[in-house]
Amino acid sequence: MSLIAFLWFLPGVLVVILWPQIRRRAKQRQLRNIPGPSPVSRWTGVSKELHSPFSVPYREKVLTSYGGAIRLDDLFGDVHLAVSDPLALATIFGKYRDSYDFTESRILSMNKVFGKGKEHSEQRKRLTPVFSVRYLRDMVPSFNHVASELIEVVRGAHPNRDTEVEIAEYISRFSLECVGRAVLGYSFGPLDKHGTDYSRALKEFGPTIVQLNTWRPLLPFLNRVFPRSWLRFGAEVIPYKPLNRIKGISDSVNATAREILQQKKAVLQSGDKLMLQELGEGKDLTSILMQHNIRDSNDISSFSEEDLVGQMSLLLLQATDTTSSALVRTVQLLALHSDVQAKLRDELREATAQIGRTLLDLDFDSFAQLPYLDAVIRETIRMYPGFYMASRVSPEDTVLPLRSPIQGVDGQPISELYVPAGTTVWLNIYGVNRDPTIWGPDAAVWKPERWLSPLPASVADARIPSMFSHILTFVAGSRSCIGYNFAITEMRVLLAHLVLNFEITPSDKEIVWKMSGIASPSVKGAQTTKPEMPVRLTPL
Numbered sequence: 001m002s003l004i005a006f007l008w009f010l011p012g013v014l015v016v017i018l019w020p021q022i023r024r025r026a027k028q029r030q031l032r033n034i035p036g037p038s039p040v041s042r043w044t045g046v047s048k049e050l051h052s053p054f055s056v057p058y059r060e061k062v063l064t065s066y067g068g069a070i071r072l073d074d075l076f077g078d079v080h081l082a083v084s085d086p087l088a089l090a091t092i093f094g095k096y097r098d099s100y101d102f103t104e105s106r107i108l109s110m111n112k113v114f115g116k117g118k119e120h121s122e123q124r125k126r127l128t129p130v131f132s133v134r135y136l137r138d139m140v141p142s143f144n145h146v147a148s149e150l151i152e153v154v155r156g157a158h159p160n161r162d163t164e165v166e167i168a169e170y171i172s173r174f175s176l177e178c179v180g181r182a183v184l185g186y187s188f189g190p191l192d193k194h195g196t197d198y199s200r201a202l203k204e205f206g207p208t209i210v211q212l213n214t215w216r217p218l219l220p221f222l223n224r225v226f227p228r229s230w231l232r233f234g235a236e237v238i239p240y241k242p243l244n245r246i247k248g249i250s251d252s253v254n255a256t257a258r259e260i261l262q263q264k265k266a267v268l269q270s271g272d273k274l275m276l277q278e279l280g281e282g283k284d285l286t287s288i289l290m291q292h293n294i295r296d297s298n299d300i301s302s303f304s305e306e307d308l309v310g311q312m313s314l315l316l317l318q319a320t321d322t323t324s325s326a327l328v329r330t331v332q333l334l335a336l337h338s339d340v341q342a343k344l345r346d347e348l349r350e351a352t353a354q355i356g357r358t359l360l361d362l363d364f365d366s367f368a369q370l371p372y373l374d375a376v377i378r379e380t381i382r383m384y385p386g387f388y389m390a391s392r393v394s395p396e397d398t399v400l401p402l403r404s405p406i407q408g409v410d411g412q413p414i415s416e417l418y419v420p421a422g423t424t425v426w427l428n429i430y431g432v433n434r435d436p437t438i439w440g441p442d443a444a445v446w447k448p449e450r451w452l453s454p455l456p457a458s459v460a461d462a463r464i465p466s467m468f469s470h471i472l473t474f475v476a477g478s479r480s481c482i483g484y485n486f487a488i489t490e491m492r493v494l495l496a497h498l499v500l501n502f503e504i505t506p507s508d509k510e511i512v513w514k515m516s517g518i519a520s521p522s523v524k525g526a527q528t529t530k531p532e533m534p535v536r537l538t539p540l
């Protein structure tokens with residue numbers, strides 16, 4: 001190709017690649033009338049402020065300050081929306097349930113977890129029973145044993161009164177072990193806080209991926225243009241530490257997942273009953289998927305070995321960071337509110353005093369019938385949902401009606417949002433869960449007692465499309481959290497063990513919460529990326 005032809009060709013290719021974006025920008029004119037924070041930069045809008053690891057205070061302010069729909073200026077003039085209006089959310093999860101899905105870059109960066117469209121719904125249907133209450137009942141003894149082993153490890157390592165303990169590491173080890181045993185039929189070994197290479201790699205994933213967030217929108221383009229092997233090679237040789245680190249983490253996580261898989265494959269194929277029993281009787285998620293694959297390898301929802309490895313790793317990530325974050329937050333709040341902690345301890349003592357039981361004797365229903373424990377958990381995940389927002393995009397133009405009209409920048413009322421195809425819509429989880437028009441004037445106060453009496457009528461009236469307690473913490477619709485019951489059960493068990501065994505008080509160190517995909521705590525000024533939550537424990 002001559003130089004002249006190349007010079008003509010290049011802008012042509014660029015226009016073809018950028019055309020959908022150019023068209024979307026033009027159609028987004030009406031969205032610019034929606035109120036939102038002023039762009040901090042002409043090029044990056046508010047995206048850096050919103051997605052940086054230090055975005056928590058900014059997010060908390062923005063997501064509760066502008067009403068049911070918020071304009072968020074993104075890269076190069078693209079407009080995103082954050083929506084907390086219940087009717088607009090119900091329309092996304094109802095009328096447009098087949099349109100609104102993850103953004104392409106998110107699906108790619110998540111290694112197609114649970115696939116897309118029909119493939120996704122088939123796979124989800126197959127996995128749902130593993131997370132049902134019926135199955136969870138059988139998991140409670142396992143959670144209970146892991147919690148009790150953990151308490152022994154903590155007691156052994158910190159036998160004295162009022163010792164400062166780094167509880168976040170222990171909690172994250174607990175979550176990983178519960179998911180490992182129950183979901184994968186695999187134990188990650190002793191519960192000391194050092195963990196395995198695999199658990200360390202998993203913990204580093206969130207904080208590292210967040211450093212790459214700015215580049216994530218480029219992923220669909222790179223994926224279309226370059227073969228996968230080139231992208232992996234690039235991640236290794238380009239001198240950019242977070243990129244090199246993510247490649248290392250991904251290799252380590254995949255290697256362990258592959259090892260678990262090989263172990264299971266051998267057992268399933270041999271039919272060795274004793275071994276099968278040891279590995280969770282083949283009832284765990286990996287075995288179910290593998291048995292399905294062995295039975296029907298032509299089914300569209302069958303997983304290739306590569307996909308299975310991806311599914312397992314991503315499931316571990318989805319399950320451990322989220323539950324650890326919620327548990328660590330609850331421990332912090334209990335440390336700060338000694339009255340709530342004492343009341344909770346009374347409830348637990350009463351439950352275990354009956355017929356001289358220990359916590360190990362409590363089953364799923366006994367844990368579920370502790371109203372104050374339940375109230376503490378609900379209130380924590382209402383106020384601190386872990387994921388403050390979740391992204392969706394529709395491939396078609398949509399109209400989202402608003403339950404409560406908002407005032408446009410031009411002063412005129414807006415009662416519906418015209419959302420052009422390809423616009424990113426953030427489900428404003430934090431905004432819904434803290435909306436004072438729904439929850440009352442004390443919406444921003446952590447008050448477990450609110451769950452012990454009927455909630456205000458405004459909560460039911462709002463018709464929040466929620467799958468759990470009118471809150472959006474686990475979102476709703478086809479991509480909602482499949483493991484929410486699992487998480488709540490895990491939380492009930494560990495909190496019960498901690499509060500009955502230790503008095504928890506705050507450490508002198510100041511804690512700041514950062515965003516690493518999910519909210520994650522650290523000691524102010526610390527350089528580390530791993531979660532930290534020092535608290536003082538006194539054995540009881």
Ligand code: HEM
Binds near residue numbers: 318320387
């Ligand atoms: C307190 C703990 C948890 C929270 C706050 C949480 C929250 C969420 C949220 C918000 C989503 C949707 C993400 C989005 O739409 O962008 C999600 C999806 C998911 N969660 Fe959870 N989660 C928790 C625990 C768990 C656990 C324990 C498991 C598994 C054992 C799990 C498995 C999943 C899976 C597999 C998905 C993807 C579902 C799909 O795409 O169909 N989660 N979670």
